[in-house]
Amino acid sequence: MANLKKDALEQLRAQVEAAFAAARADALWAMDLEALAVLVEGHELGRNHSGWANPYPKDDPRSLLLENQFAYYHDRARFKALLASRQTGKDFTSEGEAVEDCQARAGTDWMVGAPSERQALDSLDQAKLWADAWELYVEDFKVEREGNTSQHLLKSAEIIFSNRARIRAVPGKPDTVRGRSSNVLLTEFDFFENPAATWRAILPSITNPLRGGVKKVRIVTTPNGTGSAMHRIWTKKDSARMAWSRHLWTIYHAVLMGLPVDVAQLREAMDDPDGFAQEFLCRWLDGSSVLLPYDLIALAESAEATEAWIDVTGSGRTHPVFLGIDFGRTNDPTVCWSLQRIGDILWTREVLVLENVATPQQEQVLRDRISAANRVCFDYTGPGIGLGDYLVARHGQWKPEAHLFGKVELCQFSTKFKREIFPRLRRKFEAPTRLRVPISTAVREDLHQMQQVITNGEYNYWSPRTREGHSDRCTALALAVRAADMPVFSLPPKAFGDRRGTRAGARRNRSVEA
Incomplete structure (x- = not known):
């Protein structure tokens, strides 16, 4: 019986590796926006254009990952940058990776930074959903605010799991991200009040491998103009010592890989060509603050x-x-x-x-x-x-x-x-x-x-x-x-x-x- 279970796990592992390789090699990644737009016009919503299939069984929460999400989720690079369209599940995917890491490594720490209190707490809600699916017990939930009422500005909110792993969410400001050594997930990074200062403040958190091992960095955002923090990461040439694993999800990629969204309806509802180009096609236009x-x-x-x-x-x-x-x-x-x-x-x-x-x-x-x-x-x-x-x-x-x-x-x-x-x-x-x-x-x-x-x-x-x-x-x-x-x-x-x-x-x- 034990051998059968071991064989099944080995078979699933091989299927996951093959699915990851196929997702990374999908020809859609090399197509320009014009070619993708043509494919989207005649695409059946909810279907995967290339025929890719998620290998996980239905009772595994990772079975929900679409092809683009799967390719990002299973990329084990230390430094990952995800440039993604709005409403494509980037937080869902990122929190899933963090929770799986917490389950696999007792005592692991993750810090999630977001532009606002609402987004920080929303990220923790996503983490709770993954934890429930993984049957990872939440032992404690702590909230710290600037004052003594629930209406004061959030300093941090933290989930503590039964295996001593933690996920802490903070509004992305230089003074709130400082603290203990941890893995880092910065969501909608380009929309932080001061991304450059926040990055400087957070860098020491990932430098100490003696506490919890080598730390991972995940930067996830919709673009916010040329010259922005993510634009610099995206366009900067890698060195032998420092390289980012970059992932791009436009709304076209997401739809062709299974997201059931009517792009034409979305474009018409937005009625803003420049806004649509930046928010959904991930084009670098001008910025905002x-x-x-x-x-x-x-x-x-x-x-x-x-x-x-x-x-x-x-x-x-x-x-x-x-x-x-x-x-x-x-x-x-x-x-x-x-x-x-x-x-x-x-x-x-x-x-x-x-x-x-x-x-x-x-x-x-x-x-x-x-x-x-x-x-x-x-x-x-x-x-x-x-x-x-x-x-x-x-x-x-x-x-x-x-x-x-x-x-x-x-x-x-x-x-x-x-x-x-x-x-x-x-x-x-x-x-x-x-x-x-x-x-x-x-x-x-x-x-x-x-x-x-x-x-x-x-x-x-x-x-x-x-x-x-x-x-x-x-x-x-x-x-x-x-x-x-x-x-x-x-x-x-x-x-x-x-x-x-x-x-x-x-x-x-x-x-x-x-």
């Missing part, structure tokens, strides 16, 4: 800033109130951010999030808040146009160049407009900070997600869509800051009746905030 780094957000965080406000309707009687409303309906939530000016500080009083709420119900919720505010900036783009028209009819429009001195400014999100509001928002966070925001993981992660993107020498602002939204809170805050920075010549709500829009009515009812 985080608009609001964690350290900058921390300057404005205060326990006295709040996400919920009880006295909404009476709020503006003592100190002026300003609203920014980023409208959403199905894909993204509507966010109404309320700021109150006390002295020279703008305090966050409410961050109202409305998810999957019908437009008439949204108007009912927002009505009293708008009435109590001194100025409102509203997202008048796409689906927000209809509600915006209704709001200015009820509360008056602020458009001084058209001699309209109501309360609501309708804001269309052109490139020019985004270049006005987002740099202004960043300046509010910079010292001396004149803005206060809540100590909240949801708020912090949303603010941190916004990127300044450089394309062909022109800059714009963009945020990846996550399950929480599309930096909707950040956009609403930028609108609220704009509202607060504008001069206030507003008509009280009761003035909008028969005289609405007339010059005489405006003269008699105009109120001026000094």
Whole structure:
């Protein structure tokens, strides 16, 4: 019986080696994007183009690996760099390799660095799934934060397995990656706040072979422009002493190797040729950087800033109130951010999030808040146009160049407009900070997600869509800051009746905030 089991394992090992060799030798790797695109057009979704098959039995979690994932997973090089399209399972594959290493080597340490707290914790969730499949018992789970509540910034989260192996996840910053010797996995490395400084800080962690053996390094990312950290790794010539094993997964490779994704539908939904080229075809275009780094957000965080406000309707009687409303309906939530000016500080009083709420119900919720505010900036783009028209009819429009001195400014999100509001928002966070925001993981992660993107020498602002939204809170805050920075010549709500829009009515009812 023992011999039969041994023979079966040897047979599987031989099959895995053959499958790995076949995956690495697949002719698709040598094709250019144009040739791959032609193949994708007539490809049956979910099928492997070359006929490659995963040799693992169905009860083995590695049986889930597609051909491109299998080739990366079984590459045992010390230094591996994976340049991959979005949504191709790069975290799933990378965490699987780390967990298998933890199972095979008791006491092994891995550190996972990610651009944000959310991504760091998501990586640990992937590790837990693999551990469960491997029947590797999680003995302890530890979380360390900058403060004493669950809303403070994450310093580290750690899984400790029953065999003393560990996987620690941290936001990818120089001060959080320093620490004990460990294997390293950096996911979405190009989108760290400061990849170069983080790499310098992390390098000592992999240099000591006396503790846990020779350390592995895995750098995984979607490209973020020429000159980025990954671009330098990808294009730098290897030396006799230092060589990277490089893997490339475009969306074309992933689909032809079994990923059931409709590329044409994806391209049409994105409606951004440059963005699609970089995010899914892994082309090196121009770069992006985080608009609001964690350290900058921390300057404005205060326990006295709040996400919920009880006295909404009476709020503006003592100190002026300003609203920014980023409208959403199905894909993204509507966010109404309320700021109150006390002295020279703008305090966050409410961050109202409305998810999957019908437009008439949204108007009912927002009505009293708008009435109590001194100025409102509203997202008048796409689906927000209809509600915006209704709001200015009820509360008056602020458009001084058209001699309209109501309360609501309708804001269309052109490139020019985004270049006005987002740099202004960043300046509010910079010292001396004149803005206060809540100590909240949801708020912090949303603010941190916004990127300044450089394309062909022109800059714009963009945020990846996550399950929480599309930096909707950040956009609403930028609108609220704009509202607060504008001069206030507003008509009280009761003035909008028969005289609405007339010059005489405006003269008699105009109120001026000094």
